[in-house]
Each structure stands twice: as structure tokens, then as C-alpha cells.
Amino acid sequence: MTLDTPGSDMTPSPEKPARHASLSEQPARTGDALLDAREVDDATYLEKLGYKQELNRALGLFSSFGVQFSLIAITSALFTTAVVGLGFFGPASFWSYVVGGGCQVFLVGLAVAELVSAYPLSGGVYQITNRITRKAWLAWQSGWWLVVAHVVSVTAIAVSIVPFLAGWFGVAVDTPGETLPWVLGIIVLVTLVNLFSVKVAALVNNVGVIAELAASVLVIGALLLAKHDTQPISILANSGGTAKDGWLVPFLAAMLLPAYLISSFDATGNAAEETRNAARTAPLGTVLANTAAYFVGIAFFFLLLISIPDVSKIMASQTPIKDILDSSVSSTVTNIFEAMAIVALFATMSMLQLTGVRVLWSQSRDGQMPAAKIMRKVNRAHIPVNATLVASVISMLIALWSSLLTVLVAMTALAWAACYTVVVFAGLWAVARKTLPRRPWHYGRWSLPIFIGAGIWSVLLCIGLVVSDPLHVGLGMLGVIVAGFIFYFCIPSARRGKVAGITSDLPVAD
Secondary structure (H helix, E strand, O other): OEEOOOOOOOOOOOOOOOOOOOHHHOOOEOHHHHOEOOOOOHHHHHHHOOOOOOOOOOEOHHHHHHHHHHHHOHHHHHHHHHHHHHHHHHHHHHHHHHHHHHHHHHHHHHHHHHHHHHOOOOOOHHHHHHHHHOOHHHHHHHHHHHHHHHHHHHHHHHHHHHHHHHHHOOOOOOOHHHHHHHHHHHHHHHHHHHHHOHHHHHHHHHHHHHHHHHHHHHHHHHHHHOOOOOOOHHHHHOOOOOOOOOOHHHHHHOOHHHHHHOOOOOHHHHOHHHEOOHHHHHHHHHHHHHHHHHHHHHHHHHHHHOOOOOHHHHHHOOOHHHHHHHHHOOHHHHHHHHHHHHHHHHHHHHHHHHHHHHHHHHHHHOOOOOOHHHHOOOOOOOOOHHHHHHHHHHHHHHHHHHHHHHHHHHHHHHHHHHHHHHHHHHHHHHHHHOOOOEOOEEOHHHHHHHHHHHHHHHHHHHHHHHHHOHHHHHHHHHHHHHHHHHHHOOOOOOOOOOOOOOOOOOOOEO
16 A cells, blocks of 8 residues: 655556557546645645535544544454354354454455545545545435444444443343433433534543553453463354354354444544544554454454353353453453443444534535535534434434344444445446546555455445345345435435535546
8 A cells, every 4th residue: 555745646657548549539637536635735625625624623643543443442342242243153253253354454444545535525435425426316325324324333332331331330221121211321421522522522532542452452461361261273163053054154144243343434534524634644544443453353352262161151141252251361350341341432432423423414514414504503613513413313212222232233234334335336436447536545556456355345245244134134224225215305406416515617637
């Protein structure tokens, strides 16, 4: 990969004309291909993309890294969601994580990072798809899926941490009715953080990142140093009885785990208009966070699995990781890790809501939302208040179905996978035709193969997620698409599909 310095030329030289073709017959570069993100400041490039600076650029590289790393929260998320992978494929779900996570990070993640460098705009996938395809309805749908993925994730994480949080106070939460007040309270706290200022949200997130890193070091170190019985490596071939009819279906179903853990690749892009030197910082933060999370996850998951005391008991547990740690390291280490994980997951929820809100706000800024004028308003602290409140209310409504945590997780993974499938194929089209703006983050001759691989993997992932639960996940996603079209056609026809930020009056250069 290449991170160009200002003034360097990252665009491949135009192909030589055919032997009998004149120079004037070569296609002229037009539109976005004339833009250059390398040699202008953030505000100027944003203006060239058709927008004015409205948000506060307060995020540097660590905060940009933190946005993505916090959204993944690899060890903390494994603490609460490893039950999903174990349930589908037992300890053998380790290989689903290795293969699926690798494809996520080194194909889809790299592809999206290059697109974010070209279009460092709030709205991420929505904006990128709009700019490349000029298909407003398709871009709107992909943005809608992204919003759904974020707000559902906020609820799903809140539901997953309630048993641990309530346990600190000696409160039992055995039914959805007992869980609901806790979930609503957590969502309210997250919303208050994001309503205060982006600096406060970034501070909370940075604390969460530090807690996540400290928790990872603590547990990995404890598992390596503590004296406890370990399983042979062959346990990684143990499906826990899930592969009676063959390994392929449970292996693919367990892909839900890495698909959910390592996702939201345009998170730093969604916060790009609040990031300094965004065309360089946002993609760099994304790639660093994805890569770090992937390898930390491999080490953490491997050490946990070889520390399983009894596969059948762990498979039947609702809190398998906690049970493994309780049997392998001291209860003090487990309790400290649990506390750090809760802090990290709270920061994750904050960033999920923040980045999801930026998609809503970006669509509203373009007039591509019902009540767009209300939704696009920002306060004196440059916070999209109304969009934040709407996202919070949606998360609260989803909490009414908190008993369907596994379905919510699967729906989130499919919504993310679907929107990245759209943007990866759009990016593939643009890379092949060399119509992207000049950008500081790119992979030279490797860009095209990366986008091709990302497209193939994205399609396979979507198929695997639907096959894992056709009724709930497949029909649920269909319902999301239908609801998206209903909302889209609620936009007044006078502005529906007319995106202000996309202009067609850019000069043409030979």
C-alpha cells in the first residue's frame, strides 16, 4: 500500500493510445477524476466535493484509530459474542474467525480505506456510492442499511452487557422485561455523551480504547502465565457436535462471528469531516485498527479455546468466555477484565451511535431524508442534535425485541455486509475505469485485485449469513430494504435523488 506525500503522483499513467488512434480520441478526465485530495487542506477539498465545513475537526490519528478500534472492541466483543461462534461450530469456529476475519481485514477493509481516502465525507458508504454510481436510490439504500446496522448494534451491545452490569449490583435479569430498563438506561447515557461534544465523545472513546488494549494485555498475559490445564491443539478441530451433517454449513454459519466483530470499515470515514488531514488520517486509522484487532483476536481466541475445561459445558453456557476465564485464571483477573470490557463496550456503543448519526446527518444535508431541514441541524457545539435523538429513539424501540439477540447480531452483520458489497463493487468499477479522485492512500497495481477479492468475499459472506438463518435474517433484511424504499419515497419528489453535493459542472481536462 502507498501513502503519498503531497505533490506525488499516485495515479497510473494513462494507457497508450491504440496504434491508429489519435491523442484527441483518448477519453477526457471529467468530474471527480479531476479532484485531488493530496495537495489541498481539509476545508478546501470538502468544498470541492460540494460541501462547507459544519462539523468540528477535533480528531487526530489516535482518535481516528480509536474510532475504528473501539467499534471492533475485539476482546470485549469476543467476551460477549463468542457464544455465537461456539454455538454454530464449537471450538472449530476459530478457523471461521481466521479465514473470515482475514478476508474482512485484508480485502474489504483495505478496499474501503482507499475509497475513504478519495471521499473523506460524513456518510461513508452512502456518499461514496453516490459519488461513483450517481444512483441516488442505491446510495440511499446502502446508507439506510448502514444506519440500521449501527442503531441495531447499539441495542445488541447494550443487551449483551446487561447481565454483567446488573450482576455488579446483585440484580438478576432473567427475562426481557427485566433487561429492558437497563438497556434503555445505557442507551440514554450513550446519547448524552454524543450530545455534549465530539471532543467529549472522543475522550470517552480514547478511554475505551485504552481499556480495551489493557484488557487484551491482561488476559493474554494471564492465560500465558497462569498455571492451568490446557487442551491439545486438536481441540480446534472440535465442532462441539455441530458438524454431524458436514462441516461446510456450520463453518459458514460461524462466519457470523468475524463478520460482526470486524466490520464498520467506514467508521473513520463517517467521522472524516471531524478528522484533521482526513484523506490520509482516516484510511490509515482504519487499516491500523483493523489489522491490530485481527491479530489480537487470533491470539485471544486461541488461548481461550485451548483453555476450555469441558467442551460440552462451555457449549451449553450463556457466558462461555467468563466460564473459561474463571476456570483458567484467578477470579480477580476475570473481574478486572470484565470491568474493562464493559468500559470498552460502552465506548463502542458511543462510537456506533456517533458514526450512524453522521450517516443520517449526511443524508439529511443532501435533502435525502424526510424532515431533512430538522434532521440536518447542528448546535453550537457542531453536534447534529436531532439526528442523534432520532438514532437513540430507534435503538430504544429495537430494545423491545432484546430477547432476539442472536437474530439482531445476524441482521447487523448482513446489513453491514450488504452495504459494503455495494460500495466495493462501485469502487471496483471506479478503480478499473480510473475515475476516482487522486488520493494519498492507495495500493498501486494491487488496488484492482484487492477490490476483485473484496467483491467476491462480500457476496459469499452475504450468502453465508442468509443461509445461516433464512427466515429471520433473510426475510428480516428484505424487510429492512422494503422499509428503506418506503422512507425514500416519503422524501418530497422535488428533492428526492437530487444530491446537492454532487455537481456536474466541473471542468473537463484532456
